[in-house]
Amino acid sequence: MTNSIAEIAGADFILAIGTNTTEAHPIISLKAKKAQRNGATLVVVDPRRTELAELANVHLQLKSGSDIALLNALAHVIIAEELWNNDFVAGRTEDFEAFKAIVAKYTPELAEQITGISAETIREVARGYARAQKATILYTMGITQHICGTHNVLAVANLAMLCGQIGKESSGVNPLRGQNNVQGSCDMGALPSVFTGYQAVTAYDQRAKFAKAWHVAELPARPGLTVGEMMDKAGTDELKGMYIMGENPVLSDPDSNHVVHALEKLDFLVVQDIFLTETAALADVVLPAASFAEKDGTFSNTERRVQRVRKAIDPVGNARPDWQIICAVSAAMGYPMQYATASDIFDEMALLTPTYAGISYARLEQGDIQWPCPNANHPGTTYLHKDKFLRGLGKFNPVEYIPPAEMPDAGYPLLLSTGRRYFHYHTGTMTQRTGALEVHYGTEYLEINQADAASLGIADGDMAQVSSRRGQVKIAARISKVVPQGLVFTSFHFPEVAINKLTNPAKDSLSKIPELKVCAVRVEKAS
């Protein structure tokens, strides 16, 4: 996020795109609701009529995957009606003309045809966003899990720069990260092309710096594989061994059947987790890890806030904290890693990572710190891009609308979208075992519109068979006004409804994020 969570409450215009905030980020939604109670306008862009959409002043119920057409049309109106922020565009950005040229053709009327939202509504929302004192954009996977996900994000950034709605308090571009430490995992360099703090592995100087600190002669220069590419290469025998810590790709990744097949082909698979997940079941060796309650460490939340995780109890049974297991494996491979505490690891990392350099456990005892925090006297950073962008000038990257990779056709006439539920989390390994959450919300269902259900002869509660070109699942149907005609929706939290057997692994070519929000399916009444 460029802003802090607390700043959302201070916005006077909130554009929430593809975020089911009340369910996926409940406490962040409280800030949006608070802003609205204080008079802010809440505009929700979502193909589904989610709880947040219900609350919204305006719900733009667009067709799945048509976000760029909408965002470009908003920019079109703002330019045509001269509502854009001249000073900001002139002083802080570049390539405006190229952007202007592209959005020129995205008239609200054209966007109406693509998105299904009326041209007049698009105009109104554009005016509201441009004229707001402090407008903020929130988005999540509804923007990124498309083959054009990167372009969606650029379209969002273009809009914010056009109106100067970024780089100030309560005003910016705010992706809400789904998992507790997904921000931290990225910050820590658990990515194929960067070390900690997004320092590129392709840069000689960076490699030299890390090699020296780690006492090795050299480090690999070629960027590695993304998770999707790993599965592909395992399937074709180019990858022979994998080490998986705390992930469950069998349920979380698209096209599960392919993932299972790929992992089974490996010569050696080691999985380290707190439960015997669907992925761990395929392993040659399973290492029992400690849960968050059993170890010290830090998480970095979606607003770049570094927070302490504190050991409350001893690990259960013979489980061990993940960091101790990694040290043991490393030592056994002839590279001893010796750390007495998690704090020592943090210190080593902070020395190598400019954005974390000023943070230490001692400081975190006084309160959380948001990076960038370059030195021990720096208070941390609540919002980014205050006087300039990281790269200097903000660059307009004009983007064009493209339809989703797989659209409905005669054989697969409905669109399936997947997402999260309030009572559950990710692949359900934790929330299905709490003695409370799964008791209250114990079975998953398929949201289907009344009209679609009627034409398929499906009644509320009937078991339905949902099939795509890749697989099929059985699931109870729930007739719901949340989804419009033509769209069905469910979550990926329930192992017995392994919906990712169906989803499309087609990826955004830049981010490699799969298009989990759109795939074509057929729904039938199950016998």
Added chain:
Amino acid sequence: MTVTEITLTINDITVTVPQGATVLEAAHQAGVFIPTFCHDPELTKFGACRMCVVEIAGIRNLPASCVTVATEGMVVHADSPAVQEARKTVLELMLANHPLDCLTCGKSGDCRLQDYAYLYGVKTGSFEGERHCYPLEDDNPFIVRDMNKCILCGRCVRACAEIQGNSIVEFTNRGFNAKITPAMDVSLAASDCVFCGNCVAVCPVGALQEKRLRRAARTWEVRKVKTTCPYCGTGCSFDLNVKDNKVVGVTSCDGDVNGRALCVKGRFGYGFIHHPDRLTTPLIKKNGIFVKATWDEAIGLVAQKLGQVKAQYGSDALAVLSSARCTNEENYLLQKFTRAVLGTNSIDHCARL
């Protein structure tokens, strides 16, 4: 804009506060204790319980300090005999209609009614009156509601409206029959309640309790450890409640991100920690079946196999998935291991999902 200040005395202590501050806030600043039930600094002022009454020179009756604005030169007595008497009466009336089952109540030890009864030496039985006989509501796995213990302070009503923004529970009826319920007097489970438990976190007595926590430990038996929620990326802080090396519950602390607010996952989703399915020993697959192993065996085998692949096929035949659920330190170490020991950049995690 200059903030004007005013000066007053409370129990002969002189204190200067910003204009607009209440007498209760001024007392707090002066270090003078005033008991409250319905007041909560995060919620709108209610002024209903009358526990915080004080005596103010020149004002008849005893005003509630939480809704009385301090004025210049005001002379406040927060503990005068009249004040003490009034507070005792408030407590006696509450206790007259309160099930006195402190021996088994899960909130015992963390209950304002109990604390103030002790403080003011109020025993039961001064008033004998009609008692409520509401059925206990525990038809959901998260929260137990015992309306017989409710003192009608309305904190839950305001927390649900002002913190959670949901307005599930409201006051209904008047007088003796006044009650706090979801619309149509249904149970929480039958309402649109999302079981965030933010009402439970502000309840000063035993009317709203966390179902499992309050059966697992007395309030004074737990050690509280502040940590960060393991679920979504919001990063709420809370206290793990620990008894006998077991996590028995979660309660609100004052988090930098969330204050006392949590969602159902953060507050009630801790049960997985001690679930019998937890892996407690290394496993090695032999002939398709997992067999228990020692750490030395398992680590030795992992090192040998990874080393073998590297030697035979090269570093790029290996890949690692790190975890968005593990700590920064663990992610740092795993990428260090991948790059420095395995010799490949093929490390990723499910950021994209």
